[in-house]
Every structure is written in C-alpha cells, then in structure tokens.
Amino acid sequence: MQRALPEPFRFKSIERIHLPGREEREQALREAHYNMFALKARDVYIDLLTDSGTGALSKEQWAALMLGDESYAGADSFFRLKDSVKEMLGFDYIIPAHQGRAAENILIGSLVKPGDFIPINMPFDTTRAHMFNAQATPVNCVVDAAFQPELEQPFKGNVDLAKLEDALKTHGDRIPFIMVTVTNNSGGGQPVSLQNLRDVSAMARKYGKKLFLDAARMAENAFFIKEREAECANMSMAAILKAMMDTADGATISCKKDPMVNIGGLVVLRSEEDYMSLLPRVVLFEGFITYGGLAGRDLDALAVGLREMVDEEYMAHRLSQVRMLGDMLIEGGVPIIRPVGGHAIFIDAGQFFPHIPQKYFPADVLSIEIYREGAVRGVGLGALAFEDKDPVTGEKIMPKLELYRMAIARRTYSNSHMEYIAQTVVNVYKRRDSIRYGLKLTYEPPVPGITHFLARLEPFAL
Ligand code: F0G
Numbered sequence: 001m002q003r004a005l006p007e008p009f010r011f012k013s014i015e016r017i018h019l020p021g022r023e024e025r026e027q028a029l030r031e032a033h034y035n036m037f038a039l040k041a042r043d044v045y046i047d048l049l050t051d052s053g054t055g056a057l058s059k060e061q062w063a064a065l066m067l068g069d070e071s072y073a074g075a076d077s078f079f080r081l082k083d084s085v086k087e088m089l090g091f092d093y094i095i096p097a098h099q100g101r102a103a104e105n106i107l108i109g110s111l112v113k114p115g116d117f118i119p120i121n122m123p124f125d126t127t128r129a130h131m132f133n134a135q136a137t138p139v140n141c142v143v144d145a146a147f148q149p150e151l152e153q154p155f156k157g158n159v160d161l162a163k164l165e166d167a168l169k170t171h172g173d174r175i176p177f178i179m180v181t182v183t184n185n186s187g188g189g190q191p192v193s194l195q196n197l198r199d200v201s202a203m204a205r206k207y208g209k210k211l212f213l214d215a216a217r218m219a220e221n222a223f224f225i226k227e228r229e230a231e232c233a234n235m236s237m238a239a240i241l242k243a244m245m246d247t248a249d250g251a252t253i254s255c256k257k258d259p260m261v262n263i264g265g266l267v268v269l270r271s272e273e274d275y276m277s278l279l280p281r282v283v284l285f286e287g288f289i290t291y292g293g294l295a296g297r298d299l300d301a302l303a304v305g306l307r308e309m310v311d312e313e314y315m316a317h318r319l320s321q322v323r324m325l326g327d328m329l330i331e332g333g334v335p336i337i338r339p340v341g342g343h344a345i346f347i348d349a350g351q352f353f354p355h356i357p358q359k360y361f362p363a364d365v366l367s368i369e370i371y372r373e374g375a376v377r378g379v380g381l382g383a384l385a386f387e388d389k390d391p392v393t394g395e396k397i398m399p400k401l402e403l404y405r406m407a408i409a410r411r412t413y414s415n416s417h418m419e420y421i422a423q424t425v426v427n428v429y430k431r432r433d434s435i436r437y438g439l440k441l442t443y444e445p446p447v448p449g450i451t452h453f454l455a456r457l458e459p460f461a462l
Helices: 022-031 059-065 076-089 100-111 125-133 161-174 194-206 218-228 237-246 272-285 296-308 312-331 362-374 415-430
Strands: 093-097 117-120 137-140 177-181 210-214 250-254 265-269 344-348 379-381 403-407 437-443 456-461
Touching: 022 362, 059 296, 076 093, 076 237, 076 265, 076 296, 093 100, 093 272, 100 125, 100 210, 100 250, 100 265, 100 272, 117 161, 125 137, 137 161, 161 194, 177 194, 194 210, 194 237, 218 237, 218 312, 265 272, 312 344, 312 415, 362 379, 362 403, 362 415, 362 437, 362 456
Parallel strands: 117 137, 117 177, 177 210, 210 250
Antiparallel strands: 093 265, 250 265, 344 403, 379 403, 437 456
C-alpha cells in the first residue's frame, strides 16, 4: 500500500465531531427509518454521504466572502466570477444557479421536449431525474468496462463511440444534445480521456448536435488525464482543463464539488444564442440572471474556488488520500471498483453480500451496517437509487451496478480518518456472512428517480 501524500494545508479552525455510542447509533437508525439521508449529522462521526458542499473553504475564500456585492442586478461579484470562468474554463457566458441540479433544470427544462432522448456516458441521480421530469429518456453510452468493477482501465468513464453513433442514428431529431459527465459519478467516479471528449465532440458536430459537459468533477478528471494520457503528461492541469472545455458548447456545473464552495452552480456557454435561450427560465426559477439564486458573496467564494481547484499539489494529495483508502480496503479483501476514482470509494455491494438479492437493496444494507459499526455514513447507489421501470410492462428493471459509495469531502478529513474508515469497513466485511437481512420500502415518493432520498425502509430477516 502506498501512503497518502501529507496534507498540503494546516488547520486554522476546527469542527468538533463525536462518535456516538452503540445504543445511540441503533436509535438513530430506527428514527431515520434506516435511510442515511434521514440521519442527523450530529449522530455521524465521519460523514461520507457526499463530497458535495461539504469541503473546507480556504482563507482566501473566507476573505472573498467579505467582498460580496449584494446588488440585485449587475453586481461586481458577478463580473469577478465571469472573469474567473473565462480564465479557467474559457467560456464567455455564465449563468449562476443555486446548485448543479438548478443548472440542469435551466438547460434541460429549456432545451428538452417530451419524447426526447439524451445520449450520455451515465447521468447522476438528479441529472437523470431532470431528464425524466422533462419526459425525456437518458441513453447510457458508457464503455462496457464501466460495468466490470475489477477491471483496471484508465478511462472507464469514456463514451463508447459505437453506442453513441447508434443512438444518434436511431433517435435523430429527437436528440436535443449530447452530455458527458466528468468524472462519471454513477460509474465509480471514473475519468473520461481528452481523446474521448474530442472524439465525442467530432461526432456531435458530424450529426449537428451540441455537446454539454456535466462538469462537477472536472478538475479531478483533468488530473487523471495528466497522470494517464501520455500526450498530456507535460501539460499543466489548468491547460488540460481548458482543453477539456474546448470540446464542448457548454457545461452544467455543481460548484459544490471541485469548485470548492458550500453552495452554488453554473451553466457556462460559448454562444450568445444559447445563453439568450436559457435566460427566461433563470428568471422564473432562480433569480435575476446575474445572481441566479446565490448571494453575491457566494459568487466571490466561487470565483476563488475555481482557481484553487487546479492547484496540483492539493489535487495530488486528494487523489492519493482516496487511493490510500482504496488500497487499505483491497488489502482487507473488500470488493471495490477499480481503479479507485476521484472523489469516492465505491464498494461492489452485490459482491460484498452475494446472499442478499438486489431487489432487497444490499447497497443500503451495507450503509446501515457501516454506520452501525463505526458511525460512518456513506450512501447506497444501487437498486434503491437507480431502479428503472419498463415503460410498457411497468416491470422493475434492476441497475447493472449495486454500489455503496463513500465520498471524501475536500480538505476536510485527515489521512488518519481514512485509517478509521478502512478499519470500520473491514470489520463489517469480516462479519458479512452473519448479516442476513434485506430491506423493504415502507414509503416511496411518487416522483421517479428520487426514491433513495426520501424512502423509508424496514429490515426483514432473509
Ligand atoms: N452532476 C453530478 C455528476 C453530480 O454528482 C451531482 C451531485 C449533480 C450533477 C447535481 O448537483 O447536488 O449541486 O444539485 N452530486 C452529489 C453527490 C449530490 O453526492 O454526488 P447538485
């Protein structure tokens, strides 16, 4: 096992966390109806539910918050953000939004019609839910390697060009645009190569379609490209990021991830025409077009975060920390998606619990057991989150992957926290054969694609 690099930062302010006792944890689970989203944060010791909005701000970001211009229209903060986007990503037009899914609502809600199809490597949960909400269907075009957890390949987030071309030929005019998620969260935080982005871009142009990136974790993706794509080894991460963006007509960005803010999203665009077509929806749902549901100070913190995310020392540490956690789990025999992705470890819950049928939500059983063991909170991303229904028969279709995710917040947990997490998971792994229950839904929300957020669950013996 390779040790993680030492943290290239030190603490200036701390947040106390507490390990609740065994009985407290049992009660917390019962009160949460066995859903990790319903736990109180104070009952969690290490919180790996998400890397979204949970990172630590830098002192430069805290200072920038004080500069916020809270004018309703045309605030200085907006123009500082616009300059930062232009410098880091190369786009001329920006629409701030309160978070990633709001950016998705603006793009998808404005450009997608009922009956449309959207080819994408893989959508994350809310992106997929927004497509459903617009009565459109995502068409997963990720390479087959994404579904082979143990296969070591450098770019398992890549789009399979044959699948993409097939979708373009089959659905033709019903395709409003193509999307690529970088990194591919649903498939294990796996990167997309620059070559693949360029090939997808060329195919998009050939068929007269626009290409948008879902760029929440674009900086991690850029670092992986630098590490793994020979032609880019001598480029800076910032140059690679720009080159990635050069392939696209625009992007939706959850700024709560790589851009390192607690709240915020963006739509970035190359053409004025696209920009103008999206503005009415911004005014309807977010706020005026120069603040988009955020405070001026949020825009300033984001302008700084966009520059900090390409700090190569920071990113080298981050990815080595996630990798160290992965290595410790592999050493303990735990089946995880390989290679380790950027922001999280994904455990193959299907393999962890081969005796629990997928329809009884093994990934969510695992989330309960890991919380029970050490007050570590992760999230199930399997049948509960990604189950589909056959549009004709109404029959349930199980997702190909049954994963449990532990997402690592940015600049927040130390390398020794990683050791605690690994030990907790390995302890559960050692007693896996004695865990013989499944989960059934006692409440399911009526909106497709968001079951896992709001579900109530009940264990039953198998
Ligand atoms: N796209 C991707 C790839 C995401 O991972 C997320 C959020 C979104 C879009 C939506 O952004 O949360 O700001 O509205 N993912 C989080 C997660 C929540 O835990 O992975 P948002």
